[in-house]
Amino acid sequence: MRELRLMKGNEAIAEAAIRAGADAYFGYPITPQSEVLEYLMAEQPMERTGMVVLQAESEIAAINMVYGAAATGKRVLTSSSSPGISLKQEGISYIAGAELPCLIVNVVRGGPGLGTIQPSQADYFQSTKGGGHGDYRLLVLAPASVQEMSDFVKLGFELAFKYRNPVLILSDGVIGQMMEKVELFEQQPRVTTFDPAWTVTGKPKERERNIATSLDLDPYRQEKHNYKLQAKYKAMEENEVRFEEFDCKDAEYLIVAYGSSARISQKAVQLARAKGIKAGLFRPITLFPFPKQEISALASQVKGILSVEMSAGQMIEDIQLAAAGKVNVQHFGRYGGVIPAPDEVLEALELLISGGSK
Amino acid sequence: MNLKDIIKPENLVYSKTPLLTDNVMSYCPGCSHGTAHRIIMEVIEEMGIQSETIGVAPVGCSVLAYDFMNIDMAQAAHGRAPAVATGIKRCWPEKYVFTYQGDGDLAAIGTAETIHACNRGENIMIVFINNGIYGMTGGQMAPTTLPGMKSSTSPFGRDVATMGNPIKMTDLVAQLPGTYYVTRQAVHKPVNVRRTKKAIRIALENQKLNKGLSFIEIVSSCNSGWKMTPVQANIWMEENMIPFYPLGDLKVDGELVKK
Numbered sequence: 001m002r003e004l005r006l007m008k009g010n011e012a013i014a015e016a017a018i019r020a021g022a023d024a025y026f027g028y029p030i031t032p033q034s035e036v037l038e039y040l041m042a043e044q045p046m047e048r049t050g051m052v053v054l055q056a057e058s059e060i061a062a063i064n065m066v067y068g069a070a071a072t073g074k075r076v077l078t079s080s081s082s083p084g085i086s087l088k089q090e091g092i093s094y095i096a097g098a099e100l101p102c103l104i105v106n107v108v109r110g111g112p113g114l115g116t117i118q119p120s121q122a123d124y125f126q127s128t129k130g131g132g133h134g135d136y137r138l139l140v141l142a143p144a145s146v147q148e149m150s151d152f153v154k155l156g157f158e159l160a161f162k163y164r165n166p167v168l169i170l171s172d173g174v175i176g177q178m179m180e181k182v183e184l185f186e187q188q189p190r191v192t193t194f195d196p197a198w199t200v201t202g203k204p205k206e207r208e209r210n211i212a213t214s215l216d217l218d219p220y221r222q223e224k225h226n227y228k229l230q231a232k233y234k235a236m237e238e239n240e241v242r243f244e245e246f247d248c249k250d251a252e253y254l255i256v257a258y259g260s261s262a263r264i265s266q267k268a269v270q271l272a273r274a275k276g277i278k279a280g281l282f283r284p285i286t287l288f289p290f291p292k293q294e295i296s297a298l299a300s301q302v303k304g305i306l307s308v309e310m311s312a313g314q315m316i317e318d319i320q321l322a323a324a325g326k327v328n329v330q331h332f333g334r335y336g337g338v339i340p341a342p343d344e345v346l347e348a349l350e351l352l353i354s355g356g357s358k
Numbered sequence: 359m360n361l362k363d364i365i366k367p368e369n370l371v372y373s374k375t376p377l378l379t380d381n382v383m384s385y386c387p388g389c390s391h392g393t394a395h396r397i398i399m400e401v402i403e404e405m406g407i408q409s410e411t412i413g414v415a416p417v418g419c420s421v422l423a424y425d426f427m428n429i430d431m432a433q434a435a436h437g438r439a440p441a442v443a444t445g446i447k448r449c450w451p452e453k454y455v456f457t458y459q460g461d462g463d464l465a466a467i468g469t470a471e472t473i474h475a476c477n478r479g480e481n482i483m484i485v486f487i488n489n490g491i492y493g494m495t496g497g498q499m500a501p502t503t504l505p506g507m508k509s510s511t512s513p514f515g516r517d518v519a520t521m522g523n524p525i526k527m528t529d530l531v532a533q534l535p536g537t538y539y540v541t542r543q544a545v546h547k548p549v550n551v552r553r554t555k556k557a558i559r560i561a562l563e564n565q566k567l568n569k570g571l572s573f574i575e576i577v578s579s580c581n582s583g584w585k586m587t588p589v590q591a592n593i594w595m596e597e598n599m600i601p602f603y604p605l606g607d608l609k610v611d612g613e614l615v616k617k
């Protein structure tokens with residue numbers, strides 16, 4: 001039986017976490033994502049599934065609670081918005097280094113600093129290039145609808161455990177706050193078995209002790225560990241690229257956008273088509289791994305690419321790398337919490353077509 | 359009679375607990391960390407709870423505690439051990455969970471995590487090694503460094519007017535309703551080792567009964583950081599540290615001990 005509900009993106013994250021069989025959520029309030037914690041507290045998941053929900057004293061504490069729970073093999077998540085995600089970075093780096101699975105949700109707001117509580121996509125670099133210290137990557141999923149907020153929680157946990165790596169859902173204030181119809185997936189059971197190869201659950205006689213750590217003072221062993229991490233990120237690049245295309249088949253001009261910018265750009269593509277411009281939209285769903293090959297192929301086909309992002313231009317660097325100089329790539333963005341309108345995107349596209357730039 | 363005649367099982371009076379590994383300890387000779395490790399592991403062995411115990415190692419000299427303690431462990435970011443332990447304990451309420459932390463870890467960078475884990479009454483044991491200095495990084499001033507005490511970042515002695523006063527974390531957490539057992543001990547003499555071991559046993563027994571947080575400070579020496587011989591360090595500790603951080607129980611069975 002299909003279960004449809006009208007929900008906010010943040011509420012969908014929370015409901016999906018319970019349904020995905022999450023064991024624990026640790027978080028700290030911050031706009032525009034506080035509904036995640038509020039929904040979970042109101043829903044009393046301990047009664048529904050036995051899931052733990054705790055309001056931590058800070059984002060730092062929350063991510064380290066995640067680290068502890070993840071070390072024991074539990075399915076655990078946290079959510080926050082930009083300033084809070086910045087605070088979590090040390091913990092995220094430890095989680096990546098110790099190879100622990102977990103889910104992190106960033107409902108991005110405008111920065112830098114305290115910035116604004118309005119939507120933004122200016123955390124792209126932080127999300128896709130590492131964020132904290134050291135050579136590591138998160139697997140980054142970018143939902144463009146409330147439906148995907150729900151679906152990506154389930155997918156995120158699957159990928160986190162597949163790779164023993166933190167997965168980030170990179171959302172923004174638009175997707176977090178807007179209400180849409182969601183088809184909820186069925187309740188999944190909570191895990192009851194814990195991989196004896198690595199989970200820290202108490203050492204029985206029959207196995208060696210397990211240790212969750214990112215430390216190895218021997219540089220040669222640490223380098224080896226880094227090789228292993230890099231091989232894992234490479235496997236993600238080979239297996240986990242996800243994207244969506246609209247009107248790309250015959251496109252002469254391409255817009256690349258993710259998340260809420262993709263929604264806005266889709267409208268811009270329709271407006272362009274109505275004017276006789278053969279425009280298409282390419283929406284990366286995974287931002288790491290980035291759909292390099294697909295963009296590279298499209299770069300051979302089209303006459304120009306417009307990167308649309310609510311930032312001063314971050315994703316454009318990855319598009320340019322993928323396009324490798326084959327075609328002109330320009331950025332259009334509003335930022336600081338301002339959301340672009342479809343006609344502004346169209347205008348930027350027409351500017352690109354006419355050979356101009358801003 | 360030769361050595362072989364003496365080394366016989368029936369003559370055995372003491373042996374290392376199998377809950378300590380055979381790895382060579384990285385601690386300086388004379389350091390309190392080794393003794394503290396040993397008695398924690400002895401209590402876990404005596405209680406037969408190795409398979410139900412999860413330890414959390416800090417950042418500090420004891421970052422490698424997991425090399426020596428033969429139990430499952432998680433290594434935490436600097437100061438965050440109480441948060442890591444919270445994450446573990448909330449998911450595994452039936453397990454025994456403890457943190458092992460130095461004073462820089464627990465009383466400087468991790469102050470918030472310490473206070474809030476105590477205040478929430480997490481059912482864990484916190485073992486707090488107070489050696490009044492940052493051992494790991496080479497002897498810098500700690501939040502617990504005594505007034506006038508020299509360190510590499512207070513080379514003329516801790517000037518409380520500009521560097522602040524040493525913080526008595528144990529007194530502070532005893533005030534919080536979430537703590538059930540709060541005590542300050544030492545391990546520089548056999549009698550103190552015995553008392554500290556007893557305190558660890560009480561703390562873990564409390565955990566079994568879900569009584570709240572047990573907090574055990576161990577006033578410790580760091581002869582390397584203090585630039586002393588181990589013997590000098592113990593004497594200095596007794597003459598200077600212990601008068602400032604007096605030993606004894608501060609809170610028992612959830613009640614403050616009247617002085």
Ligand SMILES: Cc1ncc(C[n+]2csc(CCOP(=O)(O)OP(=O)(O)O)c2C)c(N)n1
Binds near residue numbers: 418436464495
């Ligand atoms: C975020 C962060 N800041 C600083 C350090 C460097 N650091 C490592 S150990 C330490 C102090 C440890 O002192 P203490 O907790 O007293 O333990 P001890 O070494 O004396 O046992 C510091 C500052 C670090 N590892 N991480």
Ligand code: SF4
Binds near residue numbers: 390579581
């Ligand atoms: S530096 Fe100090 S605390 Fe660290 S091992 Fe040596 S004596 Fe112990």
